[in-house]
Amino acid sequence: MGFFDKLKIGLSKTRNNFTEKIDNLFKFAKKIDEETLEELEELLIMADVGVEVTQRLMERLRERIKDENLKEADEVKKALKDEMKQFFPKTRMDLKPPSIILVVGVNGVGKTTSIGKLAHLLKQQDYKVILAAGDTFRAAAAEQLEIWGQRVGVDVIKHQEGSDPASVLFDTLQAGKARKADVIICDTAGRLHTKKNLMEELKKLYRVCQKEYPEAQIISLLVIDATTGQNALNQAKLFKETVEISGVVITKLDGTAKGGIAIAVAGQLDIPIWFIGIGESINDLHEFDSDVFVDAIL
Amino acid sequence: MAFDSLSQKLGEVFKKLRGKGKLSESDVKQAMREVKLALLEADVNFKVVKNFIGKISERAVGQEVMESLTPGQQVIKIVNEELTNLMGAEQSKINFSPSGITIIMLIGLQGSGKTTTCGKLGNLFLKQGKRPLLVAADVYRPAAIKQLQVVGEKLDLPVFSLGQQNPVDISKAALEHAKKHGNDVLLIDTAGRLHIDNELMDELNNIKEVIRPDEILLVVDSMTGQDAVNVAENFNNELNLTGIILTKLDGDTRGGAALSVKAVTGCPIKYIGVGEKLDNLEPFYPDRMASRILGMGDVLTLIDKATSAIDLEKAKQMEQKLRTQTFDLNDFLEQLTQIKKMGSLDQILNMIPGFSSQKLKGVDLDEKDLVHVEAIISSMTFEERKNPVIINGSRRKRIAAGSGTSIQEVNRLLKQYEQTRKMIKRVTDMDKGRKKGRSKFPFIGF
Numbered sequence A: 001m002g003f004f005d006k007l008k009i010g011l012s013k014t015r016n017n018f019t020e021k022i023d024n025l026f027k028f029a030k031k032i033d034e035e036t037l038e039e040l041e042e043l044l045i046m047a048d049v050g051v052e053v054t055q056r057l058m059e060r061l062r063e064r065i066k067d068e069n070l071k072e073a074d075e076v077k078k079a080l081k082d083e084m085k086q087f088f089p090k091t092r093m094d095l096k097p098p099s100i101i102l103v104v105g106v107n108g109v110g111k112t113t114s115i116g117k118l119a120h121l122l123k124q125q126d127y128k129v130i131l132a133a134g135d136t137f138r139a140a141a142a143e144q145l146e147i148w149g150q151r152v153g154v155d156v157i158k159h160q161e162g163s164d165p166a167s168v169l170f171d172t173l174q175a176g177k178a179r180k181a182d183v184i185i186c187d188t189a190g191r192l193h194t195k196k197n198l199m200e201e202l203k204k205l206y207r208v209c210q211k212e213y214p215e216a217q218i219i220s221l222l223v224i225d226a227t228t229g230q231n232a233l234n235q236a237k238l239f240k241e242t243v244e245i246s247g248v249v250i251t252k253l254d255g256t257a258k259g260g261i262a263i264a265v266a267g268q269l270d271i272p273i274w275f276i277g278i279g280e281s282i283n284d285l286h287e288f289d290s291d292v293f294v295d296a297i298l
Numbered sequence B: 001m002a003f004d005s006l007s008q009k010l011g012e013v014f015k016k017l018r019g020k021g022k023l024s025e026s027d028v029k030q031a032m033r034e035v036k037l038a039l040l041e042a043d044v045n046f047k048v049v050k051n052f053i054g055k056i057s058e059r060a061v062g063q064e065v066m067e068s069l070t071p072g073q074q075v076i077k078i079v080n081e082e083l084t085n086l087m088g089a090e091q092s093k094i095n096f097s098p099s100g101i102t103i104i105m106l107i108g109l110q111g112s113g114k115t116t117t118c119g120k121l122g123n124l125f126l127k128q129g130k131r132p133l134l135v136a137a138d139v140y141r142p143a144a145i146k147q148l149q150v151v152g153e154k155l156d157l158p159v160f161s162l163g164q165q166n167p168v169d170i171s172k173a174a175l176e177h178a179k180k181h182g183n184d185v186l187l188i189d190t191a192g193r194l195h196i197d198n199e200l201m202d203e204l205n206n207i208k209e210v211i212r213p214d215e216i217l218l219v220v221d222s223m224t225g226q227d228a229v230n231v232a233e234n235f236n237n238e239l240n241l242t243g244i245i246l247t248k249l250d251g252d253t254r255g256g257a258a259l260s261v262k263a264v265t266g267c268p269i270k271y272i273g274v275g276e277k278l279d280n281l282e283p284f285y286p287d288r289m290a291s292r293i294l295g296m297g298d299v300l301t302l303i304d305k306a307t308s309a310i311d312l313e314k315a316k317q318m319e320q321k322l323r324t325q326t327f328d329l330n331d332f333l334e335q336l337t338q339i340k341k342m343g344s345l346d347q348i349l350n351m352i353p354g355f356s357s358q359k360l361k362g363v364d365l366d367e368k369d370l371v372h373v374e375a376i377i378s379s380m381t382f383e384e385r386k387n388p389v390i391i392n393g394s395r396r397k398r399i400a401a402g403s404g405t406s407i408q409e410v411n412r413l414l415k416q417y418e419q420t421r422k423m424i425k426r427v428t429d430m431d432k433g434r435k436k437g438r439s440k441f442p443f444i445g446f
Helices: A003-012 A018-028 A034-046 A051-067 A073-085 A111-124 A141-152 A165-178 A196-212 A231-243 A261-269 A290-297 B006-015 B025-041 B046-061 B071-086 B114-127 B144-155 B167-181 B198-211 B228-239 B256-265 B286-293 B299-309 B312-324 B329-341 B345-350 B367-378 B382-386 B393-403 B407-433
Strands: A099-104 A129-132 A155-157 A183-187 A217-225 A247-251 A273-277 A285-287 B102-108 B132-137 B185-190 B215-221 B243-247 B269-273 B281-283
Touching: A034 A051, A034 B046, A051 A073, A051 A261, A051 B025, A073 A290, A099 A111, A099 A196, A099 A231, A111 A129, A111 A141, A111 A183, A111 A217, A111 A247, A111 A273, A111 A285, A129 A141, A129 A165, A141 A155, A141 B144, A155 A165, A165 A183, A165 A196, A196 A217, A196 A231, A217 A231, A217 A261, A231 A261, A247 A261, A261 A273, A273 A290, B025 B046, B025 B071, B025 B256, B046 B071, B046 B256, B071 B256, B071 B286, B102 B114, B102 B198, B102 B228, B114 B132, B114 B144, B114 B185, B114 B243, B114 B269, B114 B281, B132 B144, B132 B167, B167 B185, B167 B198, B185 B198, B198 B228, B215 B228, B215 B256, B228 B256, B243 B256, B256 B269, B256 B286, B329 B367, B329 B382, B329 B407, B367 B393, B367 B407, B393 B407
Parallel strands: A099 A183, A099 A217, A129 A155, A129 A183, A217 A247, A247 A273, B102 B185, B102 B215, B132 B185, B215 B243, B243 B269
Antiparallel strands: A273 A285, B269 B281
16 A cells, blocks of 8 residues: 555544545635635644645635636645645655664654654564663663564664663664674654753764764654644654754654644745555554655645 | 733733724624634634634624623633633543442543542542552553652552563452452553554443443643544544543643543543652642643642642731831742742742743743752851841851851842842832732732
């Protein structure tokens, strides 16, 4: 099954489907009037796109309707899609091994699970992967990663709970070098972006990578839960300031959340979305394609 | 983000209307738009916002606002009142079963914080003199059982688990176990799920049928966006919730989800999670949450914290010292420790209206600075603290070495102290000129 189908199914599971509503809106409104546009605005906000981005989108759409004299629902829909697609920075994760992927995010977004799935994805592409159990804070986080390691069939380096994550990373980097791993993926403890000392700890991890493995490419991957509201913007902003976020993983897109926050994050902060998680099985991490995504939600 | 505080925005709207005497309907409409946007920015669900605005408008267009001299304040008051009403007029507690064992089921989406909350609740009940038993019924997520076991170990609470068996059987067996071992509260940590998953939903229903819980609490991540409504509605339709626990409120989320969830389920929010430590669980106060959603700070919690952390007797002494200007570095240190008792600095500042975290961006809120200050003062002799004037070059050197800081830092502290003293002098002088004012919390000022 292709990405598009999977995404469509993932999104169509929901009863109050956003796509369906937009379709209906355009279906029943033969002519586009102010009322239709307002309704469209509401739908965007209800998809967590956010007030600011929605207003920006609607402004451009109104301009285009005026300039290009768009009348038909189909034309307007297409224009909206175009505008939305332009919001996404179009880069992909470009691995140049040896690479270190630092996976960060707030609590409970699905970092460990995403790492398991990402490791699987990379392993299938014939990369040699090694995992660092850098979440030494949450009870049993290392065990959780270890189970994923077994499922995928990659090594996991772990220390005891409560130990210094930097030392776990250090050991993993050494192991990675010795075992000639292509990609080292480091799990980190979930942290709220407002906790200054925890963010400092993250910076330290980044420095350890730079210092101990200078030839390696360092990638910081931010994991965002698709159900998150506008707070995701604050999250992305502060994590970006801390560890130079290279790309984003949006998880739990198979729920009823529409993940409109992806548009807000990508558009407002210019951070590319690289992967999306749309299921619970090991194969359910997919490379993100903004065009397909927009086509699927609109 | 766009809205630092609703009061500020509304202030702007009404500023233009000053001198107009009365508010027209369209003025109110404009104000309502600001309220609406503020709520949406705070992630309150769109439909909930719409209903809410309808209600508010009615009241606002009425005389209440028109005749008021400060319409902005009046509108905020109405909004705040209605918000508080909507969120439940008062605090709601856990209903303990009058006879025998109280059974509490924790349910929620993946990653909302069920397992951690389970531990926190256990800890709370333990402190209340109960004998809780944690039940590991999440048999799907890798290492979830282990996580609960570790949490239980930390808290010295028993954890019941049967490995990866059927959660219904586990719950049944746990109840038997509790009866045998004299546990009076059963906290069942269920598997996280996406609520569209019928299979798992059935499982929850089966557990419910078999053990008949006294409470079914939905654990909701306070950062959840518009979808919070669907989540809560679905769980409520399937399982009839009795209450809600909001987690991760220690971040900078405005927590509009609280309102959405309350509005669609009608269930009270019973507790909020405010930190990673296992005692970071607080009762929910609707009025305080209303202020937070509106971005108006949480003065009440702050005052609560201050009163619980600060010794009244000492505060009085301090006030006396300020008035007589005998405030020395000993007192300064005393104040620091009192503030530290109230919690982390950013936590405290977040509760002050107008002090949203965005505004604080330029301000470096380093807890370490406080630690340094403490170290420096601690490295002074008692005499030096009492009379900082005697601190000369060689003393400074000694203090810097003793506290592991630099002479520059010691200098900076002394300078700050001098400035604070001068400021206090000015204020108290001013006060004397007027009537006797009462500043209850002098320490918040510096």
